[in-house]
Amino acid sequence: MCGIAGFLRTGTLPDREHHHLWAERMGQAIAHRGPDANGVHIDQDVALVHQRLSILDLSFRSLREGLEQDGFSFKTQTDTEVLLALYARHGESCLRQLNGMFAFAIWDAKTKTLFIGRDRLGKKPLYYTDTDGQFLFGSEIKALFATPVVRPALRPDAIKDFFVYQYIPDPKTIYTNVHKLPPGHCMEVCEGRISVRKYWDLSFRPVEGRTASDIKAGLYDVIDEAVRLRMISDVPLGAFLSGGIDSSAVVG
Numbered sequence: 001m002c003g004i005a006g007f008l009r010t011g012t013l014p015d016r017e018h019h020h021l022w023a024e025r026m027g028q029a030i031a032h033r034g035p036d037a038n039g040v041h042i043d044q045d046v047a048l049v050h051q052r053l054s055i056l057d058l059s060f061r062s063l064r065e066g067l068e069q070d071g072f073s074f075k076t077q078t079d080t081e082v083l084l085a086l087y088a089r090h091g092e093s094c095l096r097q098l099n100g101m102f103a104f105a106i107w108d109a110k111t112k113t114l115f116i117g118r119d120r121l122g123k124k125p126l127y128y129t130d131t132d133g134q135f136l137f138g139s140e141i142k143a144l145f146a147t148p149v150v151r152p153a154l155r156p157d158a159i160k161d162f163f164v165y166q167y168i169p170d171p172k173t174i175y176t177n178v179h180k181l182p183p184g185h186c187m188e189v190c191e192g193r194i195s196v197r198k199y200w201d202l203s204f205r206p207v208e209g210r211t212a213s214d215i216k217a218g219l220y221d222v223i224d225e226a227v228r229l230r231m232i233s234d235v236p237l238g239a240f241l242s243g244g245i246d247s248s249a250v251v252g
């Protein structure tokens with residue numbers, strides 16, 4: 001499933017002496033998300049952390065082929081490099097070309113901008129905080145608490161939400177100073193300014209000119225295509241049946 005974390009200095013702090021140590025601790029906090037490899041990148045005032053699970057997303061092949069036709073030359077076979085090329089080519093609109101679940105962060109060294117995106121329905125988690133001149137993010141809240149910058153402070157209205165809804169709605173978390181990037185949203189952090197934008201939303205507009213039979217047939221086509229895309233893999237596949245309609249439809 002992999003995991004990401006990192007931080008960007010948005011204010012004035014006395015020194016950067018412990019930044020590498022903080023980054024390593026953030027990675028260790030989410031090491032279970034990616035036990036096969038890890039890395040830390042420090043660039044001036046930004047730190048990026050990655051924990052990798054060795055599964056290659058082969059669905060990026062079509063995107064790669066399109067970029068190669070546009071003149072991009074790739075040095076590796078990784079899906080990460082395809083994502084970077086997409087962002088370089090299309091900027092924020094690259095999100096509209098991604099199909100599936102994702103959460104990623106890109107540091108643009110030229111513009112000094114940190115760009116973060118989360119998938120349309122929020123399958124992949126992304127938490128962040130802006131505390132004492134530091135912007136921190138991670139796949140799990142525990143990555144943020146691995147630094148001395150963030151200290152837990154319970155949020156009473158979020159506790160109430162949990163007992164009412166059995167979950168805490170975005171962008172809240174159980175902590176006052178930690179937030180979730182909502183599904184279908186992206187964010188930019190640049191020169192101390194944080195901008196959160198919605199790039200997708202579910203539409204409930206009536207479908208004109210289609211019968212119930214048309215819609216039923218179209219639903220089967222959509223499910224078939226979704227399953228086909230997720231059967232593209234370089235490792236063995238399996239399915240877990242919960243007995244519910246979702247998993248039964250997928251296996252069927």
